[in-house]
Amino acid sequence: MGDFDGVKANKNINPMKKNPIQPQSLAAIVADRLKSSILSRQLALGEALSEEKIASAMEVSRTPVREALTLLQLQGLITILPRRGSFVFKPDRRTLHDLVEYRLHLELLVAGWATERAPEALHASLMEALAAMEKSRAEDDALAYATADTQFHDAFFIHCANPFFVEAYDIAAGRIAALRSHLSGQLGLHRQKTFQEHQDMAEAVKRQDVDLLHKLLRQHIEAMEPNYASALEILQP
Template sequence: MPPSNRLKIEAPKSLATLVAQRLREAIIDGEFALGEMIPEETLASSFGVSRTPVREALNQLQLAGLVVIRPQRGSYVFEPTEADIAATCEFRCLLEPRAAELAYRNAREATAAALQAAISEMEEARAARDAVRYGRADTRLHEAFFEHCGNPYMQAAYATAATKIAALRTHLSAPADVLRAAGFEQHSKLLALFRAGEFVEFEALMRTHVTGTRNSYVASLKSRAAA
């Protein structure tokens, strides 16, 4: 007989992986600004580790697009260009509606429940004027389509940009989104269209929503540059 799963031992996560997870959260939540230098020595001291796992963590985050390592200069949080933002948003416009349609076929109720939970969290975050909490809930809403779509290739494709998308959302749009109703109302409408299986209208609204996000990102970038 095969051994019970109760006897399975999970390998502990490496120090580099733990550091990468915490640093990823810090970048996404806005604890580091876009373009800010990430001092290895300070991080190592804060985590109570040597600089080796910090360097390994930074290499992992560079692969995810969150960090740029410049030889002889140091490591920096990524800084998007307008072209990068446009490409990311077009990627979303192409992939998210299809993922939503597959999620509807594959796990309709579970997806709808995840969307509703995210919207409820966003509503509470708006009431509290908590941009980080709003951004996290916004991210969970959009990722729910991929989580339930049942297509591992589509999930892998989205994963190549998901962390960067989450960071852009927190840094460039969530501070404004938490104060205005338009984006929140679009999310609620997307849920209604998903439940109804109206994917022609869903795709059109998703493109409108993501295009608005792109414009918000670009305006925020220009404002930051002017400041």
């Protein structure tokens, strides 16, 4: 179990405070901390979670922990099995295939829109992500590379000018980010050709060549399935 220091029920929420911005619920705060622990690899894929231990570590009651796990179940990051408990998401081969297929079609669509609707802003975001990827490669930091990888692909959604597609992607975004964090380093993807692939995609955006971008993006995303399937097999007990 990761270290969830700093979450205090009484200090984080003041229901009497008049503020136009509503504070997060305690359950949402716990959910954010758990999600961060999954993405930072403090919690392993498939790891069993104890409500009692989480509540103790975060100094909260079990009620917000239970609510937080339900929130993360809706995001697909937690699997709750009756009479067995709660577990960090870990996909089987079929689920992995479905995730890749869902991401592929959605990202191809928004990537084209973003390139047509906000090419300069999109390119600037991609270059910012590439700079972070280059830095993480120099430091051989696979987790930082995975975070920058997520930043790169999120840019297509941010600049597509249609918030409903951002909401649609949220269904799978957490699980995709978790797979990057846990498996990319194991596969050494930050040292291999994926960086060049990202550079090529950024160049296609700069040239506003949507056809080339779609070709590169399709190849890049489709390679995710066999790569991650191999890594997941290694993680099997």
